[in-house]
Amino acid sequence: MRKKIYITCLHLNHGGVEMAITLLANALVKYNYEVEILCTYNFGSPVYPLNKEVKVRYLTDVLPNRESFYAALHSKNPFRICSEGFHALKTLYLKKHCLAKAISNIHNGTIISTRNEDTVILSKYGNANVKKIAQLHHDHKFDKHLIRDFQKKYSNIDYFVLLTETLRSEISDMMKPFNQKTKCITIPNFIDLPADTKFPQKSKQVVSVGRLHTDKGFDRLIDAWSIVHAIHPDWKLKIIGDGPLSDALHTYSEKHSLTNSIIFTGALSHELTMQEMMTSSVYAMTSISEAFPFVLLEAMENYLPIVAYDVRVGPKALIQPEKNGYLIPDGDSHAFAAAICKLIENPSLLREFQMNSFSCVHSFSQETVMKKWIEILN
Known part of the structure; x- marks a missing residue:
């Protein structure tokens, strides 16, 4: 029986994080894992080629409305502001609630979270028999909110995967006085190289x-x-x-x-x-x-x-x-x-x-x- 791996994802549209998630999911299938992506938003078909064996479960049927909300604020139309504001609050609630529910219903296998917000939810709602792996795809830039989450809200995470040794060293030192369980490790992104590549014709x-x-x-x-x-x-x-x-x-x-x-x-x-x-x-x-x-x-x-x-x-x-x-x-x-x-x-x-x-x-x-x-x- 193949081991099951779940990967959290905000969306499968354009972006470096989304490409990294897609490549990891495809690679895990090649290594004989069963893979399911827990995707918050459905913007249509995944932008990057996804192995047909990778299952995608969309958690909500709403889409974020940040630009519409800002446009409403700029319009100063009270009705429009209230309407877009209500939609924004609903989206934020469903975004967190649906992921928490999905994670709490997983009782075995491995869950890989790919955003800080997802990791906080994974640590809080992930079941004891589930291996919990967190990733950070950006620089923390010594943001106080992020550091506080690393120290206080990652206590049930088994592995924290960082992209560079610099980030691993910094975050490990931040977490040590507060969290002795989570192991910080360095795993960079990878690329799926073609088997045969010839030097291309270059231009100015x-x-x-x-x-x-x-x-x-x-x-x-x-x-x-x-x-x-x-x-x-x-x-x-x-x-x-x-x-x-x-x-x-x-x-x-x-x-x-x-x-x-x-x-x-x-x-x-x-x-x-x-x-x-x-x-x-x-x-x-x-x-x-x-x-x-x-x-x-x-x-x-x-x-x-x-x-x-x-x-x-x-x-x-x-x-x-x-x-x-x-x-x-x-x-x-x-x-x-x-x-x-x-x-x-x-x-x-x-x-x-x-x-x-x-x-x-x-x-x-x-x-x-x-x-x-x-x-x-x-």
């Missing part, structure tokens, strides 16, 4: 992918690109993604006279995003914060050297400076631009970094990382 293009949100720092990328463009006007920057800052970033690009140099594609399918990566020459990341950027694994898979700001955690777990990319002091746009220009101006160095990037990604293959998962699952 730098690419960056992400939600157009403050956290991703695309305004900082535009600042750096204005310097690159002045030196290499024949190169293009392609920004893939959509989000609340779309209009503002278009305006900021126009302000820097980069309308013809920066291409905003909007949101693309995963397949088209990978095609764009394949034909690009360099990947740029200017995020304000990261944890373990899944998109960098995909960039490395597509022979892309990476230029990234050396934020607190994240890029440094994947970039080997002077080998497959450059870690730039956070916020130094001139150094960031100089690193891109160095690669552009040295074709042999660029090719060397591209090959190294593909070589380095094998450390994060499914086969390598799943060995660590199997250890704690068995």
Whole structure:
């Protein structure tokens, strides 16, 4: 009889966490586990390919209305505000209640939670005979609320899986005086590498992918690109993604006279995003914060050297400076631009970094990382 594993998930739409969940679920099936995803919201068919043996159980029939609620507040229409506010409260209640109910009805197997909110519920309602594993897919950034939850509300969690050794060490020290049960371990995300990959045809293009949100720092990328463009006007920057800052970033690009140099594609399918990566020459990341950027694994898979700001955690777990990319002091746009220009101006160095990037990604293959998962699952 196959062992049963449940994985909590907010939704199966676009996102690095959602891709990581999908890959883990697919891999567990290959290792002969029975897998069920406990998914809060149903936005339609899963964006990323999901093994047909993976069962998805949608826990609610409501969808979040954050944007509609903010629009109602802006309208100052009392009826509209009350209507959207009631829907928001109902959604929040069902989100927690339905997951708690689902977890309390599971009496054996393993449950893997993938968000802090889910882990708090798992610790509180998970049955004694169930193995309870928590994950954190982002940097805690010393947030007092998160730290308090780690210390006070994870007492029944067996394993706490962190993406980098830095996060594991920090969180383990935070928890020790309060929780002697939970074992903090490091397991990075992995990527399902194709069996045979040939070096693709590259173009004079730098690419960056992400939600157009403050956290991703695309305004900082535009600042750096204005310097690159002045030196290499024949190169293009392609920004893939959509989000609340779309209009503002278009305006900021126009302000820097980069309308013809920066291409905003909007949101693309995963397949088209990978095609764009394949034909690009360099990947740029200017995020304000990261944890373990899944998109960098995909960039490395597509022979892309990476230029990234050396934020607190994240890029440094994947970039080997002077080998497959450059870690730039956070916020130094001139150094960031100089690193891109160095690669552009040295074709042999660029090719060397591209090959190294593909070589380095094998450390994060499914086969390598799943060995660590199997250890704690068995």
